[in-house]
Amino acid sequence: xxxxxxxxxxxxxxxxxxxxxxxxxxxxxxxxxxxxxxxxxxxxxxxxxxxxxxxxxxxxxxxxxxxxxxxxxxxxxxxxxxxxxxxxxxxxxxxxxxxxxxxxxxxxxxxxxxxxxxxxxxxxxxxxxxxxxxxxxxxxxxxxxxxxxxxxxxxxxxxxxxxxxxxxxxxxxxxxxxxxxxxxxxxxxxxxxxxxxxxxxxxxxxxxxxxxxxxxxxxxxxxxxxxxxxxxxxxxxxxxxxxxxxxxxxxxxxxxxxxxxxxxxxxxxxxxxxxxxxxxxxxxxxxxxxxxxxxxxxxxxxxxxxxxxxxxxxxxxxxxxxxxxxxxxxxxxxxxxxx
Numbered sequence: 548x549x550x551x552x553x554x555x556x557x558x559x560x561x562x563x564x565x566x567x568x569x570x571x572x573x574x575x576x577x578x579x580x581x582x583x584x585x586x587x588x589x590x591x592x593x594x595x596x597x598x599x600x601x602x603x604x605x606x607x608x609x610x611x612x613x614x615x616x617x618x619x620x621x622x623x624x625x626x627x628x629x630x631x632x633x634x635x636x637x638x639x640x641x642x643x644x645x646x647x648x649x650x651x652x653x654x655x656x657x658x659x660x661x662x663x664x665x666x667x668x669x670x671x672x673x674x675x676x677x678x679x680x681x682x683x684x685x686x687x688x689x690x691x692x693x694x695x696x697x698x699x700x701x702x703x704x705x706x707x708x709x710x711x712x713x714x715x716x717x718x719x720x721x722x723x724x725x726x727x728x729x730x731x732x733x734x735x736x737x738x739x740x741x742x743x744x745x746x747x748x749x750x751x752x753x754x755x756x757x758x759x760x761x762x763x764x765x766x767x768x769x770x771x772x773x774x775x776x777x778x779x780x781x782x783x784x785x786x787x788x789x790x791x792x793x794x795x796x797x798x799x800x801x802x803x804x805x806x807x808x809x810x811x812x813x814x815x816x817x818x819x820x821x822x823x824x825x826x827x828x829x830x831x832x833x834x835x836x837x838x839x840x841x842x843x844x845x846x847x848x849x850x851x852x853x854x855x856x857x858x859x860x861x862x863x864x865x866x867x868x869x870x871x872x873x874x875x876x877x878x879x880x881x882x883x884x885x886x
Contacts, residue, residue: 549579549773550758553587555780563589563618563629568786569775570637571621574690574697576782579773582640584761586754589629592616593714596624596688598843600818600834601798606716615714619790619797622699624675624688624815625836628714632705632736634754642696648838648874650675650687653698657685660760665742674815675838677702682735691840704753705738804830806855810884814838814874819885823855839872846872850885857886 553560553569560566566587573583592615595604601617604626610617629635638653646652654671661669668679677685677700687700711734738746738753748756755767762770775783790796809818815837822830831850833843846867853859861882869878 548582548584548762548771550762550770551583551585551773551775553585555775559588561588561590561631563592563594563616564787564791565783566635567594567618567620567791568783570639570697570699571786571790572779572783573639574692574695577773577779578695581771582638583773584758585637585639586758587635587637588631588633588750588754589635590616591628591630591710591714592618593626593628595619595626595797596836597621597690598623598833598835598837598839599626600801600832602801603818603834604716606714609713613714617797620688620690620699621692622688622690622697623836623838625686626715627686627701628706628711629701630706630710632703632707632750634702634704634750634757635699636702636757637697637699639695639697642691642694646698647689647691647696647840650689650698654685654687654700656761657700657702657757660757661737663760664745664756666737666740668740669737674813675700679735679737679740683733684735684737689838703734703736704750705736708734708736804832808884812837812876812880814876817873817881817884821855821885826855828853828855837873837876839874841868841872843872855886857882860885 551573553566566589570585573585591613593605593610595601595617597620601619605617636657651671654677658669658671658677666679669677672678675687676683684703685700687698689696689698758767758770759765764770804820804822806821806823809816815835817833817835817837820832821828828850831847833847849863849867853863861878864878864881869876869881
């Protein structure tokens with residue numbers, strides 16, 4: 548496995564727009580003979596899932612007043628808050644056809660590393676969360692494209708939890724589905740659980756400890772590295788400009804719809820907003836924190852122009868590979884949701 552430092556001219560990058568561009572560039576254009584591991588620490592920001600409605604996931608007034616970046620990633624899943632006390636990890640590898648949605652495969656090295664520094668109760672629970680004592684400290688997501696995939700996640704090491712509470716605006720039903728009353732009771736940092744000898748660590752030192760464990764080396768310099776070149780940075784800059792630094796990509800327009808329906812399933816929340824006129828779906832947007840492999844715009848395009856009746860919707864949905872776009876959910880469940 549190769550380790551990639553998110554550094555430019557010897558300086559570490561904390562801009563979330565650039566860090567996500569590095570990750571996306573490595574996935575799309577850097578094919579090495581082994582997998583890639585990337586770590587990054589972002590300045591205060593909210594990273595939202597590919598299919599989420601940005602306006603409904605964040606406390607927009609608070610975000611704008613405090614200069615918090617909102618950046619959309621390519622993977623599904625839910626919104627997460629990043630700051631200097633949060634460490635993000637990213638594994639990039641070939642898509643073997645069996646690893647997508649297999650979160651245990653990619654979180655296990657992280658869990659084992661945490662166990663070594665005293666966080667013995669860390670475990671994978673539910674779809675994609677790492678918990679300790681029932682509280683979440685890590686959310687994970689995946690994205691696959693052209694035979695390659697990325698599995699990435701966060702680790703709340705010493706994050707400002709009050710900022711998490713103020714910046715995010717989760718749906719009530721999502722909290723209720725997890726048996727909790729608030730974000731504050733849901734999340735935790737892992738630093739308090741670490742052994743005494745590691746209590747004085749900062750986020751960068753914590754990152755190095757994980758690196759040594761995952762690569763099984765004594766010093767970071769012994770880990771095999773791929774160093775980003777000037778040519779790499781030209782492409783990264785393009786991805787930053789076209790996607791992660793682009794308002795249209797991160798927020799996009801939020802048209803008004805006259806029909807809105809939403810439900811939480813085991814695969815995650817799905818929200819459908821439609822413009823229905825003369826009994827026909829004129830426009831439709833599908834949002835949610837589900838994990839899909841395809842572009843949800845493909846599904847939306849197929850549904851536009853469809854009669855707004857159960858039989859017609861089912862006929863269209865039956866011709867789509869539902870599991871590819873949404874995960875393990877039935878056509879009938881989706882039809883009931885839409886109609």
